Amino acid sequence: MMFNEQSAARGTYSRYDAVGPRPIHFVVIHATQLDYFQTVERFTTDNGVSAHYLIRHHDGAVTQFVNDQDVAWHAGNWAMNAMSIGIELEAFIDQPAPFSMVQLRALVRLLTSLTDQYQIQRDRAHIIGHDNVPAPTATSAPTMHTDPGLQFDWAWLIPQLGVINPRLLPPVIGQPIVSLKNTVSLYRQPDQQAPLTTEGPAWTRQLSYGQLFECAALRPDWIGIWYNGKLAWLQAEAGIGRPESGLQEAPLSGPISVTSGPQTAAAKLADLPDEYRAVVLDHLKGPELVDCAGHIELGPTRSAQLIWLNHRLGFVPASSSPIN
Ligand SMILES: [Zn+2]
Structure with a gap:
């Protein structure tokens, strides 16, 4: 270009x-x-x-x-x-x-x-x-x-970008859920009158197109997902379901310590409980990039798994990520 x-x-x-x-x-x-x-x-x-x-x-x-x-x-x-x-x-x-x-x-x-x-x-x-x-x-x-x-x-x-949306199947507990709608509201209970899942601004209470979370519970017309350390609920409707071309890898299971990046100095963002499950989006491995007065120097190699913590991504450094 x-x-x-x-x-x-x-x-x-x-x-x-x-x-x-x-x-x-x-x-x-x-x-x-x-x-x-x-x-x-x-x-x-x-x-x-x-x-x-x-x-x-x-x-x-x-x-x-x-x-x-x-x-x-x-x-x-x-x-x-x-x-x-x-x-x-x-x-x-x-x-x-x-x-x-x-x-x-x-x-x-x-x-x-x-x-x-x-x-x-x-x-x-x-x-x-x-x-x-x-x-x-x-x-x-x-x-x-x-x-x-x-x-x-x-x-x-x-x-x-030439990506074909996955065919959607009915949700299954322990399998990923994806929304093909741009935004979907998340509630604390399977009830439209229930408060939204967080008290933060609107963008913290939405499932966005293409994000993958693990299905944790099902009720008539409602889907529970593991989101931001707890259960969040969305209404079952067209455009939301289990992707047929889902990830083959077993989910990460709790306890999971989520950090802001793969580097050693990354801050801990959340501790996810024992029962929590998160979809592994990627395995990242490479040298840590260190800024030295405006120039990059390469540090030791780090590896981490990538997950959606909430509306933001999170990293699970390799040493603290037991796999099912
Ligand atoms: Zn910006």
């Missing part, structure tokens, strides 16, 4: 000059909450934030600020920055219809190219929003960014 190019200011990314290519497992999609020129200004001055790409709203023009091999500071979580490419969409997500079709088409072309080039899996566990990035610490979760938000149409995007 052809891009406009702008150089991000040096104090907004870490240069990767280690031997061998940077392992890239994720693409993180953002919304700027600034206009195009304000965003260019921000990334080209030493503000401590950048992204690899920015896609303009009115014409879908793509501008690259940071080389794919370098680590842009966009995700608010070092481990995720180290393993990802960040794409900003020029958009104000509190307004109606914040994204333009020409912009989304440009995003599809860019994602197709990047996932091809770096062998990034085309699914919801690897093409994620900033709102799916694990908080760097348990206490920082409420201040994490919520872009690209509930108006971003994952159910449209992922099939645009």
